[in-house]
Amino acid sequence: MSPPRKLNVLVYTGTGTTIESVKHAIYSLRRLLSPNYAVIPITENTLLKEPWGPSCALIVFPGGADLGYCRVLNGQGNAIISEYVRRGGAYLGFCAGAYYGSKKCEFEVGNKPMEVVGSRELAFFPGICRGGAFKGFQYHSEKGARAIKLNVRKDIIKGAGTLPDEVTTYYNGGGVFVPFRGELGDDIEVLASYAEDLNVDGGEQKAALVHCKNDVPGYDELIATLKATDDERTTFLKACLAKLGLEVSPETSAVPSLSKLHLSSLTKGEVDILLHSLEPVITRKDGEEFIKGEQDTFHLEKEETKWSTHELKEALPDTKNGEVSKVVQEEVGIVDYSSITKRVVVHETAWPDTKETPYFNHHAFYAGLKEYREEDADAEEWGRPPDKNYSLLSKLPDGFTLTATTQIAGRGRGNNVWVSPAGSLIMSTVINHPAHLVPTRPIVFIQYLAAIAIVQAVKGYDKGYGEVPVKLKWPNDIYALDPRAQTPGTYVKIGGILANCAYSDGAYQIVLGIGINTTNGRPTTSLDALLPSHLPPFRIERLVARILTRLEALYKQFVRKGFTTELERVYYSHWLHGRQEVTLEAEGGVKARIVGITRDWGMLRAEEIGSGKMWALQSDENSFDFFKGLVKRKI
Numbered sequence: 001m002s003p004p005r006k007l008n009v010l011v012y013t014g015t016g017t018t019i020e021s022v023k024h025a026i027y028s029l030r031r032l033l034s035p036n037y038a039v040i041p042i043t044e045n046t047l048l049k050e051p052w053g054p055s056c057a058l059i060v061f062p063g064g065a066d067l068g069y070c071r072v073l074n075g076q077g078n079a080i081i082s083e084y085v086r087r088g089g090a091y092l093g094f095c096a097g098a099y100y101g102s103k104k105c106e107f108e109v110g111n112k113p114m115e116v117v118g119s120r121e122l123a124f125f126p127g128i129c130r131g132g133a134f135k136g137f138q139y140h141s142e143k144g145a146r147a148i149k150l151n152v153r154k155d156i157i158k159g160a161g162t163l164p165d166e167v168t169t170y171y172n173g174g175g176v177f178v179p180f181r182g183e184l185g186d187d188i189e190v191l192a193s194y195a196e197d198l199n200v201d202g203g204e205q206k207a208a209l210v211h212c213k214n215d216v217p218g219y220d221e222l223i224a225t226l227k228a229t230d231d232e233r234t235t236f237l238k239a240c241l242a243k244l245g246l247e248v249s250p251e252t253s254a255v256p257s258l259s260k261l262h263l264s265s266l267t268k269g270e271v272d273i274l275l276h277s278l279e280p281v282i283t284r285k286d287g288e289e290f291i292k293g294e295q296d297t298f299h300l301e302k303e304e305t306k307w308s309t310h311e312l313k314e315a316l317p318d319t320k321n322g323e324v325s326k327v328v329q330e331e332v333g334i335v336d337y338s339s340i341t342k343r344v345v346v347h348e349t350a351w352p353d354t355k356e357t358p359y360f361n362h363h364a365f366y367a368g369l370k371e372y373r374e375e376d377a378d379a380e381e382w383g384r385p386p387d388k389n390y391s392l393l394s395k396l397p398d399g400f401t402l403t404a405t406t407q408i409a410g411r412g413r414g415n416n417v418w419v420s421p422a423g424s425l426i427m428s429t430v431i432n433h434p435a436h437l438v439p440t441r442p443i444v445f446i447q448y449l450a451a452i453a454i455v456q457a458v459k460g461y462d463k464g465y466g467e468v469p470v471k472l473k474w475p476n477d478i479y480a481l482d483p484r485a486q487t488p489g490t491y492v493k494i495g496g497i498l499a500n501c502a503y504s505d506g507a508y509q510i511v512l513g514i515g516i517n518t519t520n521g522r523p524t525t526s527l528d529a530l531l532p533s534h535l536p537p538f539r540i541e542r543l544v545a546r547i548l549t550r551l552e553a554l555y556k557q558f559v560r561k562g563f564t565t566e567l568e569r570v571y572y573s574h575w576l577h578g579r580q581e582v583t584l585e586a587e588g589g590v591k592a593r594i595v596g597i598t599r600d601w602g603m604l605r606a607e608e609i610g611s612g613k614m615w616a617l618q619s620d621e622n623s624f625d626f627f628k629g630l631v632k633r634k635i
Contacts, residue, residue: 005492005523005524006055007036007037007038007055007523008037008040008056009037009038009057009058009059010041010052011026011029011041011042011060011062012041012043012047012059012061012062012097013042013043014042014043014045014047014072015044015068015069015071015072016066016067016069016070016071016072016096017063017064017096018064021063021095021096025060025062025063026039026041028237029060032234032241033241033249035249035520035522035523036248036249036523037057037058037523038523044072044073044077047077047080047081048076048080053080053087057090058089058090058091058092058241058244058246059089059091060091060093061092061094061100062097063094063096063097063172064095064097065096066120067116069096069100070120078121078122081122082121082122085124090245095172095173095174098177099131099175100120101120101122101123101125101129102122102124102125102128102129102175102177103120103123103125103180104117104120104127104129105117105128105129106128106129106131107130107132107175108132108137114137125177126180127178127179127180128177128178129175129176130177130178130201130202131173131174131176132175132199132200133174133175133176133194134196134199137173142172144172144173145170145171146172147168147169147225148195148196149166149167149168149195149196150166150168150169150193150194151165151166151192151193151194151195152166152167152191152236153189153192156190156191157191157240157243158239163239164232164235167192167232168232168233169226169233176202177190177203178201178202178203179203192236258340258342260301260343260345260356261298261343261402262347262352262356262357263346263347264347264352264362266366266369266370268349271346271347271348272348274397274400278395280395281293288300290341297341297342298343299341299344300344300346301345301346351363360403360540360541361541362541364539365542365544367542368541368542368544368546369545369548372545372546372549372550373549376549376552376553377553378553379549379550379553381397381398381399396432396509397430397432398432398552399431399548399552400429401427401428401544401548402428402429403540404427406422422520423518423521423526424515425495425515425516425518425540425543427515427544428513429511429548429551430509431446431510431555433446433510435503435506437559440562441559441563442602443499443508445558445563446499446512446558447475447512448563448571448597448602450499451472451476451477451497452472452550452574453547453551453554454472454497454514454516455574456550456574457543457547457550458470458527458543460546461538461543461546464534464535468480468527469481470530470574471491471576472574473493474575474576474577474597474604476496476497476499477493477495478493478496478497478516479492479493479494480492480525480527480530482524483525483530484525492524493524494516494517494526494527495514495517496514498513499511499513518538519538563602568599571597572596579593580593580594581593581594590608591609591610592606592609592615593606593609595607598616601616603616603617603618604616604617605617
């Protein structure tokens with residue numbers, strides 16, 4: 001297979017960073033780079049131990065205190081970052097990240113309680129980052145924050161549309177970049193310079209950006225000044241990201257608000273039955289019904305409160321003591337979504353009208369469910385009206401399914417983030433797997449069943465779709481032949497599966513999350529892009545119905561007989577790996593050839609090249625590449 005396309009933007013969140021700088025760096029980058037990239041937070045442990053480089057388009061170090069960065073990353077960590085950049089990667093440093101990326105840091109020289117002076121290992125800028133450029137900085141405070149102006153070098157930054165001559169940006173402790181000999185080399189370009197006089201010897205100028213709090217006198221005026229110049233600053237940041245080689249979205253993505261949840265079922269009465277089963281976890285207040293899980297609260301709406309926004313407003317956190325206020329969160333779009341009451345519209349007598357759910361047609365979904373059930377004799381229950389709310393989860397029936405149009409916090413394996421813009425099929429389905437079956441029907445196989453179900457659903461969507469080039473990758477990814485690849489036979493990821501598990505009342509509650517690029521061409525490719533011109537595009541509602549019926553039939557077969565040779569054969573018929581060679585780095589670089597999976601615990605089965613020994617392989621739980629750090633045991 002060809003090397004993976006670089007789709008990850010990694011933001012360091014470990015020792016030395018501050019919560020606010022990390023939060024706003026991630027927010028800004030996701031807003032500007034979605035859906036082309038997944039913006040992922042990483043710690044020093046991830047940076048030091050996981051193979052993040054091959055899939056990383058940009059690594060970002062936000063504000064904080066760079067001595068913390070030095071403490072945990074000097075030596076090995078900086079060597080890894082430097083090697084990544086030397087191999088074509090890009091580094092972006094804000095504030096402390098800018099000091100850290102320079103050859104020498106000079107901060108508050110002469111101010112003994114705050115003075116930091118010393119060389120830095122990365123040395124991407126071969127000079128001094130000297131600060132604070134303006135007086136007044138205090139750690140963990142906004143008292144030194146100010147709005148400052150930068151002159152933009154439009155002759156150097158090109159290809160991002162019309163740029164302003166000047167941008168106004170937030171400042172709180174950042175430095176100015178000064179070459180050792182007073183002149184910059186040919187390989188150094190100034191993208192913007194301070195427009196105001198500095199409190200340090202500035203030489204040639206640079207700038208850094210970080211977000212701030214709202215508990216300082218005059219801060220509202222600072223926010224208003226920044227808000228009024230947001231377009232120019234956004235254009236400038238886009239240009240800087242493009243300068244680093246990233247593909248920036250033409251339009252700035254808006255942060256989606258939470259929409260209502262709509263509870264419906266194929267036949268009348270099933271919603272009532274479900275609500276009756278949820279009685280133990282329903283609470284009542286002022287005549288309204290609520291379900292409170294460990295992490296989320298759901299309001300079961302009555303018809304007369306259907307259009308109220310009271311709960312949404314009340315749920316926004318009004319935090320104090322250094323936290324971002326409600327007003328600022330509403331203005332910049334950074335909201336703790338787990339604190340907002342989710343509103344559930346209960347449809348007991350009829351399916352939602354298309355005006356209520358314009359992006360998901362319930363009539364099309366249930367029509368598809370009826371049609372596909374006729375093809376699968378075992379598919380007769382799932383598809384009726386899930387994550388950290390375990391007390392609620394234990395009450396939900398098999399096949400209880402949630403779908404969404406876009407995700408604000410899609411999760412992948414480990415630290416990965418699944419990019420899911422509009423056009424993605426996004427669903428979560430509940431499976432209650434009896435505990436007494438686990439020894440002979442291990443839970444790990446359920447993700448394999450889901451992978452089979454997805455591929456079969458795509459190929460069995462309708463007549464003519466059987467040749468759509470999709471395959472499954474161990475253990476839980478869906479790949480497709482890339483129609484844009486220059487190298488024939490190149491496959492790219494278009495879908496993933498994540499199984500979360502909890503235990504209650506003698507069963508494991510598995511929430512099977514599935515995401516598939518269906519009509520969206522980014523960040524890789526989509527199912528629609530694979531279709532010949534004479535076939536109509538996929539309809540997400542019908543594809544969800546097809547996946548559910550196939551998954552139900554496969555799961556029931558698994559419960560009856562286990563992972564049989566028949567299921568194994570079906571799995572291999574769609575497998576991407578056919579005798580793929582891997583290196584067992586944990587075993588001194590031994591070479592092996594993948595020949596299948598074990599039928600006991602679903603590990604990779606491999607033949608050691610040369611000796612012919614058979615091994616069972618499993619991942620060492622790194623988050624970026626299943627085939628790095630494989631460990632083995634002899635079969």
